[in-house]
Amino acid sequence: MKLRLLCLHSFRLSGDSLRKQMAVFSNFASSIDDICELHYMDGSLRCDAEAEGKLPPMLKKAFGPPYYEWWNARQHHDSDALVYDGMQATLDKVAAHVAAEGPFDGVLGFSQGGSLAHLLCVLAQRGAISMPPSLFCVVISGRASRHHEHLELMEAARKAPLKLPLCVIYGGKDTEVPPQETRALMETIDEASLCTIFLPEGGHRVPNLNEAQAQAVRAFLEARRDQMESANLEMCMGGPGGPT
Template identity: 30%
Template structure:
């Protein structure tokens, strides 16, 4: 199964690959992970300067209140073209700006706004993601709970903790994994590693058994909008 992995603001695909390498390789050993760079070169200082070598990229730009966005439509078009050319993709994984953007793509696809000729994306791994706050976007993308299996990493010390919690409410039955760290791709303890590995195994099993996919999807869609929570 193929996963498109979108990096955070003013970093790079290579840096996200390094961040994910902190996790047990067994978690995604049966997946093909793709780490593209953002559409635009970083227009300012990167938080990883001196930690990881440039170049750095950003997907789009935004104002301080995260209500006004620049080059967002161009970014969405770019990613839709990338997904069509290099896909099909079965899942999305994103950190920070990459997670926020991934959730938007899923919501837009669910509403028939984009990727109409691409198979429905089946799963989503969000690390420190959030919602778009512009009503002209949010009222479309999050109009209905997104029927995609999702796992959300939320840090106790993350400055985006509350927005990340709000994002979980845009999905049916999200798995929430809490960790004591800040706005970062967290290191996982033994219990959390086991839970995430079981989650990816479930994704693989559903994909290999079409009848099972129909049954689990039906149960997934018709169940109450609950949340499973794991504390790291």
């Protein structure tokens, strides 16, 4: 049995861009493709010409249009918090996509997609979104949501960390999402549920995994698959008491 994994791309790229980052420019996908079926989707907001013009030329050369984002952050008018324009459209689109294309066993995200993946899991566990909770989450170079409507939610999760299996991969030289921000995300998850892979020289990208790192990711995913298979077997046998 393969795990079905919903994959969420970074800011102003696309599902196809993430597929290339995972499978062409990195060995990440090939390290897990016998365990996971990777399913990519595009963000809810398509970038206009002005937004496309702000993309670095090398990024546009590597990844062609169209480009999407999950939200666009701006300063809240009366506080130090941020407003994520497009947030509700994104939550609605993901919920509709999961209803139409799911179920998915877990969710993976890179950068802004990693922040969204984590947010979806927190919201679903709190019953605050109309989609079933993911069984696990993989975050690559992500931070916790800084949207003003989510600050209390994240603070509550830090005070009572969630028992959600979470694999976090992040780099020590990431200047887009500094490592301390990813560590702050990790504070929302119970320590026993965490698998962390820290790349001291890693930047802001889907990394190439060495043998030990790939084995750590695989072990995390294999444990999730084993849990699912055990749960399915238990259901077939009529619950913990055996056949009924």
